[in-house]
Amino acid sequence: MPRRLLESRTQAAATTSIDVARLAQVSQATVSFVLNGLRTGGARVSDATRTRVLAAAAELEYVPNHAARSLRRRRTNVLTFVLPALDNPYFAEVVAAVQVAATQRGYIVSVLPVRDEEAELQALQALGGGSSDGVVVAARTDRIRDGVRRLFARGVKIVVFQDRSPEPLIPAVRVDLEGGGYAATRHLLALGHRHIAHIADRQSYSHRAGEDRFDGYERALSAAGLRMAPALVCDGENSMAGGEQAMCLLLERPGPRATAVFAYNDQMAMGALHALHARGLRVPEDMALVGFDGVALGAFTWPGLTTVEHPRNEIGTRAANLLIGCIEGGPPALEDVVLPARLVIRGSCGMALREQ
Amino acid sequence: MPRRLLESRTQAAATTSIDVARLAQVSQATVSFVLNGLRTGGARVSDATRTRVLAAAAELEYVPNHAARSLRRRRTNVLTFVLPALDNPYFAEVVAAVQVAATQRGYIVSVLPVRDEEAELQALQALGGGSSDGVVVAARTDRIRDGVRRLFARGVKIVVFQDRSPEPLIPAVRVDLEGGGYAATRHLLALGHRHIAHIADRQSYSHRAGEDRFDGYERALSAAGLRMAPALVCDGENSMAGGEQAMCLLLERPGPRATAVFAYNDQMAMGALHALHARGLRVPEDMALVGFDGVALGAFTWPGLTTVEHPRNEIGTRAANLLIGCIEGGPPALEDVVLPARLVIRGSCGMALREQ
DNA sequence: ATGAAAGCGCTAACAC
DNA sequence: GTGTTAGCGCTTTCAT
Numbered sequence: 001m002p003r004r005l006l007e008s009r010t011q012a013a014a015t016t017s018i019d020v021a022r023l024a025q026v027s028q029a030t031v032s033f034v035l036n037g038l039r040t041g042g043a044r045v046s047d048a049t050r051t052r053v054l055a056a057a058a059e060l061e062y063v064p065n066h067a068a069r070s071l072r073r074r075r076t077n078v079l080t081f082v083l084p085a086l087d088n089p090y091f092a093e094v095v096a097a098v099q100v101a102a103t104q105r106g107y108i109v110s111v112l113p114v115r116d117e118e119a120e121l122q123a124l125q126a127l128g129g130g131s132s133d134g135v136v137v138a139a140r141t142d143r144i145r146d147g148v149r150r151l152f153a154r155g156v157k158i159v160v161f162q163d164r165s166p167e168p169l170i171p172a173v174r175v176d177l178e179g180g181g182y183a184a185t186r187h188l189l190a191l192g193h194r195h196i197a198h199i200a201d202r203q204s205y206s207h208r209a210g211e212d213r214f215d216g217y218e219r220a221l222s223a224a225g226l227r228m229a230p231a232l233v234c235d236g237e238n239s240m241a242g243g244e245q246a247m248c249l250l251l252e253r254p255g256p257r258a259t260a261v262f263a264y265n266d267q268m269a270m271g272a273l274h275a276l277h278a279r280g281l282r283v284p285e286d287m288a289l290v291g292f293d294g295v296a297l298g299a300f301t302w303p304g305l306t307t308v309e310h311p312r313n314e315i316g317t318r319a320a321n322l323l324i325g326c327i328e329g330g331p332p333a334l335e336d337v338v339l340p341a342r343l344v345i346r347g348s349c350g351m352a353l354r355e356q
Numbered sequence: 357m358p359r360r361l362l363e364s365r366t367q368a369a370a371t372t373s374i375d376v377a378r379l380a381q382v383s384q385a386t387v388s389f390v391l392n393g394l395r396t397g398g399a400r401v402s403d404a405t406r407t408r409v410l411a412a413a414a415e416l417e418y419v420p421n422h423a424a425r426s427l428r429r430r431r432t433n434v435l436t437f438v439l440p441a442l443d444n445p446y447f448a449e450v451v452a453a454v455q456v457a458a459t460q461r462g463y464i465v466s467v468l469p470v471r472d473e474e475a476e477l478q479a480l481q482a483l484g485g486g487s488s489d490g491v492v493v494a495a496r497t498d499r500i501r502d503g504v505r506r507l508f509a510r511g512v513k514i515v516v517f518q519d520r521s522p523e524p525l526i527p528a529v530r531v532d533l534e535g536g537g538y539a540a541t542r543h544l545l546a547l548g549h550r551h552i553a554h555i556a557d558r559q560s561y562s563h564r565a566g567e568d569r570f571d572g573y574e575r576a577l578s579a580a581g582l583r584m585a586p587a588l589v590c591d592g593e594n595s596m597a598g599g600e601q602a603m604c605l606l607l608e609r610p611g612p613r614a615t616a617v618f619a620y621n622d623q624m625a626m627g628a629l630h631a632l633h634a635r636g637l638r639v640p641e642d643m644a645l646v647g648f649d650g651v652a653l654g655a656f657t658w659p660g661l662t663t664v665e666h667p668r669n670e671i672g673t674r675a676a677n678l679l680i681g682c683i684e685g686g687p688p689a690l691e692d693v694v695l696p697a698r699l700v701i702r703g704s705c706g707m708a709l710r711e712q
Numbered sequence: 713a714t715g716a717a718a719g720c721g722c723t724a725a726c727a728c
Numbered sequence: 729g730t731g732t733t734a735g736c737g738c739t740t741t742c743a744t
Contacts, residue, residue, distance in 0.1 A: 424737035
């Protein structure tokens, strides 16, 4: 059998369980049993054998072949986190939490950033090949939701992140964005502001009406007897540069000028802050500013950014555990976890008790 | 054969190439040939057959099983990026570049953050199981380098990121940190500063003497007839909080106060900036500040952060292409790419021509 | 131009 | 307590 011809260039063949078996003088099956801690029945191998096998494996630095094991077990022990961008610190922080939780339970997590809808759909499609046992998806459009459903139908477990579940059996973990938006706006209203602008990233909003920060913003305004003024809402790209640009646009618009701004997230708020500084406007005296999501950098801007903090750690942990729960059986767990966001007051609205 | 017993709970069996073959009325081998674009020899299948197979595959939404394919091909088309932390925006940006380049060439990239040496060693070990074809490693300690060597010996291709190659056949991509440190310090010296502090993260420095920013800092001082003063160097954790803390420590120390600070990276510089603001010190008037690495946020601090920008995009692209080159054969390519860093002047040193 | 068949390395029945 | 064996789904020779 001249089988090893093509592979010859690759390198010395990796050591397999057969090599270990040979060295330990046992059958390959025994090697497998020892290394997998007898998942079948009770004790199987004698202590002597076990020791011998373990020693052989250690000596050969044996590592089971991932592909073979996955093929056989129908389990990869890999979780994939599909997200829009890694350069958004919010995701970086959530991913970190997922990673910690997953690692504890024996899973590797792979991160798959997808720039656009097209790429996301492709990624979901590819995931159908069974390269991971479960996926955390930050889905946003209806097309994506279809992709999610198809993937789920193939047996890949899924948890939706920051959106409602598209399917009864797919759990979701999200933050109460509407409540957060309400809290942010309410805070500004309480400080006496009446012209409160909003720097938005509408293309990223949930498509479910009434569930995003924008809705909370409107609700708070209404509750105060005010109405959302389109001239005070400005869209920007979700980045610091986008926030800066949106702020500039806002300042250039004719009509009554805002005295406060509520930004889509802290990243965009930082951009807005820079625009204000660059124009010589003081924060909070000339313009109050509230961010959203509570990523680390908000604590280091000047002035510190008042924001609505998401429980990023808990989000990640819950998502990971829910997903692993689905994978490993257990109760169906058709959960829709909605976590509260919490107002964190720093200096950017003029209410800092003391910069910490 | 009551084989399908255990798997029953999992879900409806995924559709395989056999299903496609059946539907298209051809052998499974033909399906494989059609789907892989005849890598062997010239045309093999007739157009009629090809069409039929393609139609069948589309109808069944067939996606090849990743594990099976990898097992057979001895190729996963997965690249892994092992890095210390995702919440450092520098890595997030480099990863993004790697991802773009890898995707173009048909590879998926998986990101594996490792908090400590222990975890990194474990990760490298696990990678020995062939779950990816190549790895980009941000190695730092000697123990890691041994892990890298072992992994390489198993046939996994490797590119070292921001360190010298530990092995002749392992390429490395790095930035001229020493040159960057020199440029940063030189800039401050040129502005007349004589007491230039350094906020460091010494545990992250390259273990090769003379190759880190700190060495450039010393060289620039020497060249100006000055000597590095231990009292002006302060270590901190690599984070914004760490930078802030280090700055505070520096300000509290007795002895001649620095008039300028060169920080380990932009993240720490942002923390330092916050500390200065919090104490009512003006930047650059009371204290000049230079960052390092050039991540996005430096352009949005106030004042804008003068920094030494790394070509993050090129680093990522080069690393990915070098790695893929190794995997796909080609010339041995024993490269050690050293890219230059470039001083970017913003407002934090008092030389901004104009805040952009 | 197509099909048959041999495994990749592993797990898990099943026999002894 | 241990060995034998049948595949997981795919690629790729080899025969036709």
